[in-house]
Amino acid sequence: MLIINSKEVIWKKDETISLLLKRMNFVFPMIVVKINGRLIKKDKYSTQLINDNDEISVIHMISGG
Amino acid sequence: MVKGQFSWKDYDAGNTKHEWDLQKIHAAHKVLTEFKYDKNKIEKGFANKTLYINLTTNEIKEKPVTDDMKKKFTGGRGFGLKLLWDSIQPDTRWNSEENDLVITTGPLCGSTQYPGSGKSLCLTVSPSTNIVCDSNVGGYFGPYLKFCGYDALEIQGKAKEDVIIVIDGEASVIRIETAPLEEINTHLVSEQLTYMYSSKDDERSRQRVSVVSAGHGAENSYWGCLNFSFWDIRRKVARLKQAGRGGLGTVLRDKKIKGIVARVDKFTGVENAPENPEAAAKVGTKIQKEIRDLDRYQCNMRQVGTAHLVEIMDAYDLLPCENYRFGSFPKAPKIYSMKFFENFTRVIPDGCWHGCTMACAKTVDSFEVMTGPYKGHRVTVDGPEYETVGCGANMSLWDPKWIIEFNFYCDTYGIDTISSGTAIAYYMEMFEYGILNKERCGGLELAFGNFNAVMQFLHRMADGDTDEFIKVAAKGIRRVKDWLKSKNWGDHQLIEDAGMESKGLEYSEYVTKESLAMQGGYGLTLKGPQHDEAWLIFMDMVNNQIPTFKDKAEALHYFPMWRTWFGLNGLCKLPWNDVEPANNAETNDPSKVPEHLNNYVEYQNAVTGWNINKEELILQSERAYNWQRALNVWMGRGQRRDDWIPYRSMGPVTELEYVSRQERYDKQLAEIMNKPLEEIEKMDVGKKVKLLYDHRRNQYQILSDAVYMRRGWTQNGVPTPVKMKQLGFADEQKMLDFLAKKIQEDEENGLNEWGGVYSESEEKPSKERRYWESW
Numbered sequence: 001m002l003i004i005n006s007k008e009v010i011w012k013k014d015e016t017i018s019l020l021l022k023r024m025n026f027v028f029p030m031i032v033v034k035i036n037g038r039l040i041k042k043d044k045y046s047t048q049l050i051n052d053n054d055e056i057s058v059i060h061m062i063s064g065g
Numbered sequence: 066m067v068k069g070q071f072s073w074k075d076y077d078a079g080n081t082k083h084e085w086d087l088q089k090i091h092a093a094h095k096v097l098t099e100f101k102y103d104k105n106k107i108e109k110g111f112a113n114k115t116l117y118i119n120l121t122t123n124e125i126k127e128k129p130v131t132d133d134m135k136k137k138f139t140g141g142r143g144f145g146l147k148l149l150w151d152s153i154q155p156d157t158r159w160n161s162e163e164n165d166l167v168i169t170t171g172p173l174c175g176s177t178q179y180p181g182s183g184k185s186l187c188l189t190v191s192p193s194t195n196i197v198c199d200s201n202v203g204g205y206f207g208p209y210l211k212f213c214g215y216d217a218l219e220i221q222g223k224a225k226e227d228v229i230i231v232i233d234g235e236a237s238v239i240r241i242e243t244a245p246l247e248e249i250n251t252h253l254v255s256e257q258l259t260y261m262y263s264s265k266d267d268e269r270s271r272q273r274v275s276v277v278s279a280g281h282g283a284e285n286s287y288w289g290c291l292n293f294s295f296w297d298i299r300r301k302v303a304r305l306k307q308a309g310r311g312g313l314g315t316v317l318r319d320k321k322i323k324g325i326v327a328r329v330d331k332f333t334g335v336e337n338a339p340e341n342p343e344a345a346a347k348v349g350t351k352i353q354k355e356i357r358d359l360d361r362y363q364c365n366m367r368q369v370g371t372a373h374l375v376e377i378m379d380a381y382d383l384l385p386c387e388n389y390r391f392g393s394f395p396k397a398p399k400i401y402s403m404k405f406f407e408n409f410t411r412v413i414p415d416g417c418w419h420g421c422t423m424a425c426a427k428t429v430d431s432f433e434v435m436t437g438p439y440k441g442h443r444v445t446v447d448g449p450e451y452e453t454v455g456c457g458a459n460m461s462l463w464d465p466k467w468i469i470e471f472n473f474y475c476d477t478y479g480i481d482t483i484s485s486g487t488a489i490a491y492y493m494e495m496f497e498y499g500i501l502n503k504e505r506c507g508g509l510e511l512a513f514g515n516f517n518a519v520m521q522f523l524h525r526m527a528d529g530d531t532d533e534f535i536k537v538a539a540k541g542i543r544r545v546k547d548w549l550k551s552k553n554w555g556d557h558q559l560i561e562d563a564g565m566e567s568k569g570l571e572y573s574e575y576v577t578k579e580s581l582a583m584q585g586g587y588g589l590t591l592k593g594p595q596h597d598e599a600w601l602i603f604m605d606m607v608n609n610q611i612p613t614f615k616d617k618a619e620a621l622h623y624f625p626m627w628r629t630w631f632g633l634n635g636l637c638k639l640p641w642n643d644v645e646p647a648n649n650a651e652t653n654d655p656s657k658v659p660e661h662l663n664n665y666v667e668y669q670n671a672v673t674g675w676n677i678n679k680e681e682l683i684l685q686s687e688r689a690y691n692w693q694r695a696l697n698v699w700m701g702r703g704q705r706r707d708d709w710i711p712y713r714s715m716g717p718v719t720e721l722e723y724v725s726r727q728e729r730y731d732k733q734l735a736e737i738m739n740k741p742l743e744e745i746e747k748m749d750v751g752k753k754v755k756l757l758y759d760h761r762r763n764q765y766q767i768l769s770d771a772v773y774m775r776r777g778w779t780q781n782g783v784p785t786p787v788k789m790k791q792l793g794f795a796d797e798q799k800m801l802d803f804l805a806k807k808i809q810e811d812e813e814n815g816l817n818e819w820g821g822v823y824s825e826s827e828e829k830p831s832k833e834r835r836y837w838e839s840w
Contacts, residue, residue, distance in 0.1 A: 005608055029363050030363050030364065032650040058607075058608070060607050062600055062601075
């Protein structure tokens, strides 16, 4: 199980950040991703794997309006 | 010249050419008043005078801008509030003789060093809400007004016949002239007046003229917008930006103004006379480079404008579809931004004021009009922006060309796309339920997706059709709710809950059902449900960053105070957070874009010579914000009952809506009721709708309690004399006395009580009921 933005989400083996964002339908381009409090740079999204029990923040910047 | 580029002189927009006898039209003018003046030199962003015009008496005079006025109200929207306070009465209504229409600039307006520095803030008593409404707009008029020597223009009274106001900064003279022969619809009158008042017959001279106008739709509805022109020397056409919200164009036409013309003799990059131009240029260059390098990887505003949001909102279930019943729709990809990009003229960089690298103002050139009085004409259409496309989704219009046509006619008729689109969507839902029908709609088949009916409605409204439905519908959702109930044509609760208005103003285009904070962002506002005070949906619903009422209240304090600041200064909000520095993610509070916040502190200091920090910047906003709230209370509104919102913005009104997102709602009910999901799933849908209804309405009241306390207001939402004194209004005795009296009356009437019903485990915002006495 993962925690994404304080909500439980099923963990999937061999899932990268890019794949997770796709699964969650997080398509907004201006986001910040942290895994267990550690900032992940955008160029690592396609290679950084997610471990079971990771706590992930996907912060969408405000934008809009 | 780079390969692929061509000279602006060679571009032809391909629009229909008009043959007017402008000499004859001009010769029909009669000068009613002429006022010669000495033009103040602009100093540090201020012209230090405002211009007052009374159309009843034809009086024209100047008013000084004092240091006290700057200290309390900063500029822009703040100045507008001050001028209105001095001129109107609590019972002043939109069409009262004494109602002011105010156009303001702000100390940073007219600068070219920083993107988005051409905004005007316009204010008046709104026909929709009966309180002061503010609306911001780009285009050249605001900067030119200041370059003509005025920080604000205040128009009171009503002319007896159609007039134009000419503010001629070239000759330092102001005239009121009758204007019997000019067109009224904007795309025509703005072009006529630009040609008529440019000093020479060339593109550069026409560029030094800007026109404010509204069309026939503004005359015949409560949705009138102000169109501000900016002459595009490449397209050779008067482009348009709108102060859309609250019916300002309706007030313009009620005063019988066909156009307000501002003409300048010159403008340079430092016309706004910054105290420290080098410092302004330094901070501006940094953000200009950031936009140039990063926008394409972020919001792509330079290519598609604000329409980039359409696909994002659809993906997050936030795009209002069929009167906000749904947040996404299978047909939505037909109106994604790239579908409009295909229609935009792509070879010309666009911007509504000089020096804006964001350049988000897009156009469709040579658009062939499909309906109405201009059928067959080819025109330039400004936009559509996100909100207008959102209206398309709301009315179930899934063809980009239909939305462009809707956009064109709203603009030229001078009506707000947001209010009209949201209202028509509501009428369509009422039509679907049979509460309205063809007979009750004056023969219109106002069903979702019926483009022809939408356009017929607009044309008939602009034409002054006297059919009962057309006349009531043109006044907006609030009046239609009352009308439907008076006819007893449907379930009263459904009529109230489904219509997306608050305070009498229609909602802008975001679905808020799953974000309590954004419900507050629409309801706990000054003018009504416009998203310019706070846009918290991602922060609340997606990021889950503000889970408690206290967290939400903090956001509903900080963001409205911060975002108000743009309007005090004549700035566009978009360069703040629609682009962000490459290292923004590494900062402590990326949602606030700290580097940009610092930019604005440096920018204001560089232009004005002040020495403020970011806390004082918020304080500038807090002063104006509280003053406007106090003004609302003074006018009999601005209290808890006025901040109420329709249930459609809180949750599913109908069983259809519930079923469409059943998994989500069932899960929420299981948590709320502390029952197994299986048990909830077996429950009757109607019962579940009712359970959610009661829960969410109470959540909104609890949120209001928390927000009022955080803002330093009473439980009835009234700013206190203590708070006003803290903000620097200690010598505004008339207002302080009024507020003290009002709070005492509320106390006697039992209105200074918490609005929410709290369970034993829930804490009220304060143990002291009269917390505001010792704030």
